[in-house]
Amino acid sequence: MIEVENLTQVFGDKVAVDDLSFTVGSGTVTGLLGPNGAGKSTTMRMIVGLDHPVKGSVRVNGADFRNSSRPLRDLGALLDPAALHPGRSGRMHLRAIAATNGIPSSRVDEVLRLTGMTDAAARRVGTYSLGMRQRIGIAAALLGDPQTLVLDEPVNGLDPDGVHWVRELVTSLAADGRTVLVSSHLMSEMALTADHLIVMGRGRLIAQGPVADVIARATRADVLVRTPQAQSLATALAGIGATTRPTGDGGLIVTNTTAPQIGELAATHLIPLYELTPQQGSLEEAFLTLTKDDQEYASGVPVEKTDGRTR
Secondary structure (H helix, E strand, O other): OEEEEEEEEEEOOEEEEEEEEEEEOOOEEEEEEOOOOOOHHHHHHHHOOOOOOOEEEEEEOOEOHHHOOOHHHHEEEEOOOOOOOOOOEHHHHHHHHHHHOOOOOHHHHHHHHHOOOOOOOOOEHHHOOHHHHHHHHHHHHHOOOOOEEEEEOOOOOOOHHHHHHHHHHHHHHHHOOOEEEEEOOOHHHHHHHOOEEEEEEOOEEEEEEEHHHHHHHHOOOEEEEEOOOHHHHHHHHHOOOOEEEEOOOOEEEEEOOOHHHHHHHHHHOOOOOOEEEEEOOOHHHHHHHHHOOOOOOOOOOOOEOOOOOEO
């Protein structure tokens, strides 16, 4: 378990993390989301003890991780895949970490197999692609067979097979009762991987909870309806305050009511229904809605100049 309480970090005149509190439970994959500059990486660095907060505290498995006598067995982390000595081989990089943490060298071979890096282990890290560096970084995080795992953008640079592998890895670790905190900008991947979400913006907590709950709170729930009496149903729905719009292929999108209410209303008016499907919003829609006022580096819309060009 990871417990963050009133965590605050300031760099110069910038508040990078602002009185942040949340809990990451064991047995689940928790996704840490937020736009660029939200404070996600700074938060992760404070969790693993690389940055010291100006206020607040972090407990990993009930204790301050900085005081751990067996750090890699308590927590494994991937924060920067580039933090590797380019002249060492992948295997020597992992053996050096294992030796300084009292981990047998046989575990190095295990994590190399687990991450698919056995054949490339003898190559110098400086020749690795970004995806290979990610795999070696994940291998290092797994060396101590830790109870808690913190991964910052672990699928960045991976091909589809690698992305699928990371998804399977973290979900299997969580199913084994471990604590897994993963940050990512890939909303579609988080929707498939995470059980719970923590959403940050400008260093503050915006939302947290199970994925479905976060989506439901931030998006509009519509219902797709198909009926041979669309106009009659639309009129009846208007009478209870619901709004409808045609889909273009004979269906209706209904807002401001629920599927059971539509079914009951249709039955009352003897209107047959061919389809009645709730349409849940996506995680991407929810994320954009939740963070729309906290985009530190929001993209601009091209503005037309007087000479007809854009800027």
